[in-house]
């Protein structure tokens with residue numbers, strides 16, 4: 001039974017992935033800051049599989065390392081790392097950007113992903129086996145107006161994904177990026193700081209991706225034979241052609 005660590009498992013894509021993988025015989029390490037949600041999800045899934053939760057903020061490098069070090073023996077060998085935790089904070093033209101938002105995005109989406117990877121990779125290297133999935137975005141491939149810093153952090157994830165694949169190649173570790181377009185999760189609620197109407201308008205007039213769609217793809221990617229590495233995958237709603245072109249019927 002393979003062990004998967006999912007960051008950002010308390011909501012959206014990470015949560016849907018946990019639910020999907022629980023049905024497919026994976027042991028789960030679920031991570032996030034909201035402890036109540038982790039406990040709830042553990043309760044929901046542990047009749048299907050073994051579940052361990054880790055409650056840490058990816059920005060806190062000491063907490064990240066200590067959490068990974070604290071894993072009990074039966075969860076300590078991580079086969080698959082899903083670097084999913086992340087969010088957009090704000091959607092403002094660069095001249096009006098909020099420094100707190102910029103710090104949050106750089107610290108979570110880039111540095112947090114690196115801290116978790118740094119804590120997990122050494123044992124994969126030792127075992128010469130492992131799979132890392134980095135959740136980027138269409139924003140990793142394309143910049144859109146007012147997306148400036150969020151897009152920059154996701155472009156960084158794309159670069160880190162490629163770099164990881166090169167550096168870990170000699171150890172037989174699979175590394176791949178998955179880049180979703182618009183998925184209806186709590187993403188826009190976080191981006192717009194709880195403004196529910198503005199958040200729901202993002203997905204109005206078309207059928208966006210659901211977190212379950214991405215979970216299904218992640219399950220597919222990690223269940224390919226070991227010699228097959230899906231290195232880079234972009235997925236959008238049929239109604240979406242690019243970051244800014246969405247066929248809305250209003």
Ligand code: NDP
Nearest residue numbers: 008010011012013032033034057058086137183185186187
């Ligand atoms: P959600 O807001 O629903 O989920 C975000 C998850 O990240 C939560 O579980 C949250 O957990 C976790 N997280 C955020 N900040 C931290 C932190 N500081 N420390 C630890 N965990 C953190 O959004 P999505 O599911 O949509 O987003 C998941 C990933 O997918 C992100 O990387 C996002 O950029 C990417 N993505 C999303 C798209 C979309 O349209 N929704 C499209 C393309 C990519 P908690 O708050 O409990 O810590």
Ligand code: 8X3
Nearest residue numbers: 137138139181182243
């Ligand atoms: C999330 C998709 O278009 O809101 O990365 O940036 S988008």
